[in-house]
Amino acid sequence: MSEHRISMTINGLRHVSNAEARVSLSDFLRGNAGCTGVHIGCEHGVCGACTVIVDGLAVRGCLMLAVQAEGAEVTTVEGLAAGDGTLHPVQQALYDEFALQCGFCTPGVVMTLAALTAPGSKANEQQLLAAMSGHICRCTGYQGIRRAAKKLAAAPAGEQP
């Protein structure tokens, strides 16, 4: 297996390390960069737990190789809250709506919603809910996730709750 030197920006900081070509982005973020908030639920693209934002788009870290993210701007769930601990509006909405139980699916849910409600994105309620159908949560029955998604869709861009 060929080793590669991979560099990318992770949560605003430059990261450089070596990995084999076969290493997925999710394994790279967890193992090389220590972003253990990136969760791996299926490794075949169905559950959504591994979702991270790569160059502004929500992608499944398990379906992308680390080498493909060379030079990319990557945001993980660790990179959303403000330095003083203030939650990102998506995190706050999920918190307020009891949208998690075990929290294993949560980082993926957070990242998809964050990508789709970022300034400039105009996802409406339908689109947010459709995107949520790509995330499997075994615990909650999705009640809080749905409430949070609706709340986020209702708040004008940039003034999330």
Add this chain to the structure above:
Amino acid sequence: MNAPGVGTGRYIGQRVRRKEDPRLLTGRGQFVDDIVVPGMLHAAFTRSPIARGRIVSIDTAIARDVPGVHAVYTQADLAHFKVDMINFYLVSPAVETTPLANGRVAYVGEPVALVIADSRHIAEDAASLVEVQYADETPVVSIAQARSGAPVHPATTSNISAQMGEEEPDEELEALLRDAPHLITHQVVHQRISQSPMETRGVLAVRDGAEELTLYITCQSPHLVARWVSLALGLRQTAIRVIAKDVGGGFGLKNHPWKEEVSVILAVLAFGRPLKWIEDRYENLIGANQSREAEMVLRTAFDAEGRVLASHGDYSCNNGAYPQLEECNIAVHMFLWAAYKMPRYGFLTRGWYTNTVGLAAYRGPWAMESLIRETALDVAARRIGIDPIEIRRRNLVRLQDQPTLSCMSIPIEDITPAECLEQLVQYFDVAAFRKEQAAARKAGRYLGLGIATYIEPTGAAGSIVTMTGELAQVRIEPTGRVTATMSTHSQGHGTATTMAQIIADRLGVPYEDVTVFEGDSSRGGFSPGAAGSRQGVVAGGAAIKASELLADKVRLLAGHLLETSPDLVRIENGMAHVAGKPELSRSLRSIAEIAYGEPDRLPPGLEPGLEAQYRYQPPPMTLASAANACVVEVDAETGMVKILRWISAEDCGTAINPAVVEGQIAGGLAQAIGMVLLEEMTFDAAGNPTAATYKDYLLPAISDIPDFEFVHCSTPSKSVGGMRGVGEGGAIIGAPTLVNAIADALAPFGEIPLRLPLTPTRLLSLIEGRDLAAKVEHPQPEEASAATAAADTPATVPAPVDQPVPAARAPEPAAPSGPQIDGDWKMVLSTPVGPQAMVGHFETDGTALSGYLKSEQGSMGFTGIVEGNRLKFDLKVDKPMKITLKYDITIEGARLTGKVKMGIFGTAKLVGERG
């Protein structure tokens, strides 16, 4: 002070936000795969690609040569560790169960070898290079095949892993069924389910010094894992510490370790370096213990007005090869009619071994009872021509009928399913729906309403060896803030939140000031954690009692310091106040500083510090109740089911946090919806699992789950705090509610054959009157015959197809002359909690028999009679309930077989040999 009803308070009953959430929302959870320790290596398994066969040879040489590989272990390498793979009741399995395959494989995915390597990638590469040669044998896959196929375990004589109840028809009961105005024969075929917690199984084992072992493991109780590992591995001299801070769902799969986790622990004991194994999803779907897969036929007699007269249940479940519990699910029968005025019930219940992965628990393990009863009641209502709500009203035990005994002698007290049903129909306008339904039908649209009611035993403590009380240790720190160490464990349950609410409420401090620690077996005391909807009830009671003890101490000390009576001291918002004297108010911090740091100022005899602990033992049984309603539309063109509304009216007593309660119910309901419409763990004829990814095993997504509406009935229970428990209810009541709605929608087409999941294809079979399901979906011929036998015909044993013939057994050598009875016999009794080993000692004197039975629980003497080679005697036992066990034993040579009549539990099998 501790009146049972608590209702709401400053924090109890409030929707406060969860303490767990900020860390989980920001990626700072600590799941097992997040833990890295120095020197850590990684494990991967070589697994069996066949369902049944002999291992001819294993060659690990090539795998060992892969750079980065440290060791490759097979069972032969680990056999010197004597492992007893005990079940949840801490009882040994009936068949030899080893961590890695021991000479034979019995299911696809069975771990055969374990590779230790520098990285997970290398370990997986090498695992695929372990060369194993197998001599294939024809597997036994389904229950039908198990009935007549060769034993899965060569040391056994049949595939029955456990059996209770009566094989011989009870003539009186049969007459009641036969002569009744209405007899409804109802069959449910329940598919196999993957519990599918989003976090798979995983363990990191670390040997800290010679006598210490630390396990980071996904589990449902670190205390139970520590106890299990200590007993199963015989590590009595080892200090075992189990840590599980965050766990990504359990649902019954993670009650205790099984083959893979044990293999990893043994590998660490053998190799020394820390070792991590994280199951991938493919392994989880094929190799992790699964659940359900059962068939049941319920025959129920009704009088002309729809009142139940008598009933008989015949239940079978596919236990797989190495179940975590060899069981026949006695709880199905115990609770089947417990909430109904059923005069008489008989049953036969069996578990079967097959060449599939073994079963473990899943939320509401006995849920078949509600599924088959509630769906049978609706079939009966349609047949008899009465309303489904009315048939329940006529049969449910109401509050005014209690206390009473169920037909299975269970004390029924304090249940409210009938009352939940009335609240439900007050909330939901049934008449308006029926109008809408009639109008829709005219337009060719099929709407249906499903109603179901149920009760659930919760808060178990004391009846089962591992189901104990809970311990709360609460202290006010010298800072004035409160720390609690609980025996609870959360895999999403939010116990750090609900327990903090209780403590804050009962202690009189702000919720923000309370921190709850759990998830570490070295802290707090034993409890089985999340199992049987018990933590809210039992740990809630413990938190209340410990907080009250501590509050009493604060009042005593404050009274002393302020020179007033402790009775006049009130603790509120972290301050101690004296009635009418605001100038005397003190912060808890100032009182705590004195309690810890100035012992001279304490009243004589008062222990310094502000700490209290309490282990709460709840009443023997607490029961939760519910009634649910759901409205569906079934598309007659496509067979697709759309859920339009769902209302849950539950009585979980005091709801500590209604948002957490609703979350538990919603999660359970979603799992039930998955069970009814989507999920199915399938196998082909060779025993290969054919749902090995989430593209084949369909879990419900947000688009499959409606908004749930909640009606909280909240009748406080008799346990301290009034909680009733809420974990499993949704998963139990959801399935019959949805099935009834679909059956109601499709009633114009006839009764739906109840084979889960109700896929569009299966529903179209009914709608179009053609057996589409048989052709499209069932690779195994006998399944098709089961499908057509559904609904109204009694269960027939389908003709076995392509079955291996049981190997002929050599006849027993005849006893030399007359039976040799006297002396010791090693015997195993199949009890509802698994096989129970004991030694029987018999002494005969003509036709008089005396002796004793000895087991780990102690020894009991008896006298009885001898008739030739038959021995008969009675034993009275108190646990789990008072019953007389009637032994009837036949001795042939060095073998002993027999039956034990266990009162309402029916008959259990006994086997034995010369000891």
